[in-house]
Amino acid sequence: MVEELVVAAAGAGSACAVYAVAAARVVKQYERGVVLRLGRLLPEVRKPGFTMVIPGVDRLRKVNMQIVTMPVPAQEGITRDNVTVRVDAVVYFKVVDPAEAVIQVEDYRFAVSQMAQTSLRSIIGKSDLDDLLSNREKLNQGLELMLDSPAIGWGVHIDRVEIKDVSLPETMKRSMSRQAEAERERRARVINADAELLASKKLAEAAETMSSQPSALQLRLLQTIVAVAAEKNSTLVLPFPVELLRFLERAGHEPQPAKPVRPEGESDETGTGSA
Structure with missing residues (x-):
């Protein structure tokens, strides 16, 4: 009798141990657990740590709550000013409602990826080439709004969207x-x-000043000679007075005195002719 009780206790203990192993679950710090009992969603979301489920009845779905960095494949399109470009981007998003992410959409990662590609093509068609190259902040905000609107119903929040590169034809x-x-x-x-x-x-103002002060021109000439001599070259500079040039110029323009015209038959010598 005692042996039978020991065997039964050992069997019960083994069964409890097997049940505990099958029912035990561990939810990591960055995860949340969503339990489906016989296909129905339980309202309580399992928090990080140790938790128990009913084997064969409950199904635990772990949802990652970290920010996901998803690259968007390069999309080729035609801009509003008829230029063919290839644009790739990156999407940063995270799950804010684990239950909605499990129930409302089959695969929220795939859904966000496809929606990002479609929205990126739409942005390319609505924008000019100059906007894609120099006004990316505005396009990033518009792309983020286009993605965040449907993603809210999936329990997903779009944190940021950035256009990485714009490839142009050669x-x-x-x-x-x-x-x-x-x-x-x-x-x-x-x-x-x-x-x-x-x-x-400035030269006109300097010329006007020098014309009123003739000595300033001489000082300027001396400064030029000093500047040339400072170069230590073999150039010989001979200053030529500007007043002499002006004198020669005036002398060349003065009219010559005209010779007197003598009447015909008049002799150059004084005296009377013979009758």
């Missing part, structure tokens, strides 16, 4: 390079023209 790259080069050349010419205009105004 012909478009060469055209943009020529455009940028022409733009830089135009700016350089404008800057040079502005510098010439400013220099001409």
